Amino acid sequence: MGMRVETVAPIETIQKSPSNWSILGRELLKDKMAIGSLIFLFLFLIGIYGSIALINQDEVTKIDLMAIQAAPSADHWLGTDDAGRDIFGQLVIGARNSFTIGFMITILSAAIGLTIGLIAGFFGGLVDNVIMRFIDFILVLPFLMLVIVFVTIIPKYGVWEFIAIMTAFLWVGKARLIRAKVLAERELDYVQASKTLGTPNWKIITFGILPNLSSIVIVNLTLNLAGNIGIETGLSYLGFGLPDGTPSLGTLVSSATNPVILEQYWWMWLPASLLILVLILAINFIGQALKRATDAKQRLG
Amino acid sequence: MWKFTLRRILIMIPQLFVLSVLIFFVAKAMPGDALSGAIEANPKVSAQVLEEQREKLGLNDPAWVQYGRWLGNLFQGDLGKSYVHKVGVTDLIGSRLANTFYLGVAILILTYVISIPLGILSGRYQNTLLDKTITGYTYLSFATPIFIFSLLMLFVFGFRLGWFPTSGSVDVGVQPGTWAYVVNKFYHLILPACAGALVSTTATIQYLRNEVIDTRLKDFVKTARSKGVPESKVYSRHILRNSLLPIAAFLGYDLTAVLAGNLFIESIFGYPGLGQLFLQSITQRDFSVVTALVMLSGLLALIGTLLSDLILSWVDPRIRMG
Numbered sequence: 001m002g003m004r005v006e007t008v009a010p011i012e013t014i015q016k017s018p019s020n021w022s023i024l025g026r027e028l029l030k031d032k033m034a035i036g037s038l039i040f041l042f043l044f045l046i047g048i049y050g051s052i053a054l055i056n057q058d059e060v061t062k063i064d065l066m067a068i069q070a071a072p073s074a075d076h077w078l079g080t081d082d083a084g085r086d087i088f089g090q091l092v093i094g095a096r097n098s099f100t101i102g103f104m105i106t107i108l109s110a111a112i113g114l115t116i117g118l119i120a121g122f123f124g125g126l127v128d129n130v131i132m133r134f135i136d137f138i139l140v141l142p143f144l145m146l147v148i149v150f151v152t153i154i155p156k157y158g159v160w161e162f163i164a165i166m167t168a169f170l171w172v173g174k175a176r177l178i179r180a181k182v183l184a185e186r187e188l189d190y191v192q193a194s195k196t197l198g199t200p201n202w203k204i205i206t207f208g209i210l211p212n213l214s215s216i217v218i219v220n221l222t223l224n225l226a227g228n229i230g231i232e233t234g235l236s237y238l239g240f241g242l243p244d245g246t247p248s249l250g251t252l253v254s255s256a257t258n259p260v261i262l263e264q265y266w267w268m269w270l271p272a273s274l275l276i277l278v279l280i281l282a283i284n285f286i287g288q289a290l291k292r293a294t295d296a297k298q299r300l301g
Numbered sequence: 302m303w304k305f306t307l308r309r310i311l312i313m314i315p316q317l318f319v320l321s322v323l324i325f326f327v328a329k330a331m332p333g334d335a336l337s338g339a340i341e342a343n344p345k346v347s348a349q350v351l352e353e354q355r356e357k358l359g360l361n362d363p364a365w366v367q368y369g370r371w372l373g374n375l376f377q378g379d380l381g382k383s384y385v386h387k388v389g390v391t392d393l394i395g396s397r398l399a400n401t402f403y404l405g406v407a408i409l410i411l412t413y414v415i416s417i418p419l420g421i422l423s424g425r426y427q428n429t430l431l432d433k434t435i436t437g438y439t440y441l442s443f444a445t446p447i448f449i450f451s452l453l454m455l456f457v458f459g460f461r462l463g464w465f466p467t468s469g470s471v472d473v474g475v476q477p478g479t480w481a482y483v484v485n486k487f488y489h490l491i492l493p494a495c496a497g498a499l500v501s502t503t504a505t506i507q508y509l510r511n512e513v514i515d516t517r518l519k520d521f522v523k524t525a526r527s528k529g530v531p532e533s534k535v536y537s538r539h540i541l542r543n544s545l546l547p548i549a550a551f552l553g554y555d556l557t558a559v560l561a562g563n564l565f566i567e568s569i570f571g572y573p574g575l576g577q578l579f580l581q582s583i584t585q586r587d588f589s590v591v592t593a594l595v596m597l598s599g600l601l602a603l604i605g606t607l608l609s610d611l612i613l614s615w616v617d618p619r620i621r622m623g
Contacts, residue, residue: 137316140606142598144564145579146327149591152583153330230446234565237448238580256452257568259468263460270456273449284444 026293034289037282044279048096087252091272094249097242099279101163102229108167109228110221113174118205120175121182128179135172143169148240157243170228174220181216185209215294222287226280233276249276305614309607320599328592393578393590394597401574404497404563407490409555411498412505417548419502420509427514435506443503448565451496455569458492465492468571493570497563501555505548552612555605 120131150165151157185191186209194204235241236250237257252272256262261269423435458464465488516522526532567576575594582590 137319140316140320140599140602141323142595142602145595145598148580148583149327149595152586153327226444234446234448238564238568240583253449253452256456259460262452262456266456269452273452277445277449280446281441281444284440288440 031285031289031292033285037285040278040282041286044095044282045099048092048099051092052096087268087271090247090252091249091275094247094252094272095275095279097246098229098233098236098249098276101159101242101248102225102232105163105166105170105228105232106221106225108163109170110174110217110224112167113171114178114217116171117175117178118182118209121179122186122201122205122209124183124186131175132179135176138169138172139176141169144235147235148238151235151240159242159246162242166228166231170224174224177216177220178213181213182209185212215290219287219291219294222283222290226283226287229276229283230280306611309610313603313607316603317600320603321596324592324596324599327595328588391593394575394593397573397575397578400572401563401567401576403486403490404493404566404572404574407494408497408501408563409552411494412501412555413548415498416502416505417509420506421513423506424510424513424517427510432510436510439503439506442500445500447497447500448569450500451493451566451569454492454496465489489572493563493566493572496570497566505551508548551609 116131120128147165147169151162154161154165191204191208194208199208232241233248233250233253236248237254239254241250242248249272253269253276255265256269256273419435419438423432426432563574564576564580566572567574568580571577575597579591579594582588582594
């Protein structure tokens, strides 16, 4: 007869379930393209913002008639354009402008879209109806055409006017997306519970619902950034983007509207085009990786 | 069903109304008016004569009167006179409309021809190299801005390789109405249509892929397989049919893009359509044409949305919005 030894079940260590951020981070790191894109983006941003000290805009835009349309050389890394200005310098400045302005447009339209989406989704009813009718109407308008029209007719046209015009059209997409999510969140228990407890509405929205939307917001922000840079460069290419005096990557590409330049002087427009392409692709890869992170079915890791 | 249609059309009317008011006032804000073209032709006209003309044309009437007149003209098909070209706007648009229409239809057809097979293949052979390649392609095509892609295609295929013409919709000197004309027009369409289609395939491919993956697991597919239906038939008859219908709804949205003029493509390929007309008119400050084009665009967008909703609700009765 032996002693019965009672085995005590070991105390389970409680594991912290991964937070949103760590899931996003983990997914990002698993995706090789995303890592490559992050590195590229990092170097890119250092390049264009670090160079503020190094490259003087006036120097670069000085017209040098002796060096018109020169091919790439040691002096001018990417050659010169038809007024003798250094292409590489313009590339850096243009990239800085395009990115900064694209970034501002994205942040502003996100702020407005988020706010209105939250209001419409949370309060529902008449408020939601009115806002949605308004949004539906704006969505019908021909975006590109109207932006071009406004750019042409606004009297004192500058960078801020451009940002304002773009933001005015772009916030609606975001608002619609957020509103749909908020409508779903609203029905969940924690919101109902908070309401019963008497928590003021703004607190429920800011501290309850908003954090749960954070992953969608981040993904949307990233993908929008890529899209907005694309729109801005496209508009500048057509000549209806940034005002004169604020070079953008698109203005560099616009020299390609001349078939002679397109064919023979490739260094004037090709580098800018490739940079636009790579930049937008990089931001997109990061955004797609983040998007996969939010949808558990598609995760790689 | 008809109640739904009627309700949607009824909602569309105030939207059209607000659209026209908005565009009218934007047009008023634009510098220049109906006499600008005439002034250019004859700059020596005295200010007094100009004033009299303005009075006669009713340009000094209160805004809402002018709006009413403009709207009335619209319904009769009179879109005003172009400032620059001295002909009616309607004539200008008419000649370009056909071109834009052909381009739009070509892009639409190509998009579906490319994306439907790719989407199904991608879903059927999920996680194979084929799937990964196609998915990679969708990421690339989603991200690439259309004007860069068009530019690069023009450069590579038009200029460097010389395979395709680089501008215009038809060569000069080809007689309209002949078979050679049709072929020539088609030839000019290929490059811009490819450029447009290749970047528009993303949504459809991804959607089809997901649909195929989901449908594959459904019971009726297992039943078909166990009955001995050959695999390819399982796909083409059972799975495809289920997946295809909602795509028809996207068709409505795409229709609006058909006539939106595809500004970038037309500009880069020098294709004489509505988009190019719009850009030229803006540059020349020819605002009567601009106004007409914007109005047209908005109208088509509304119709496209309506069509899309109709098809969606016809296809899936659950979606019928009461």
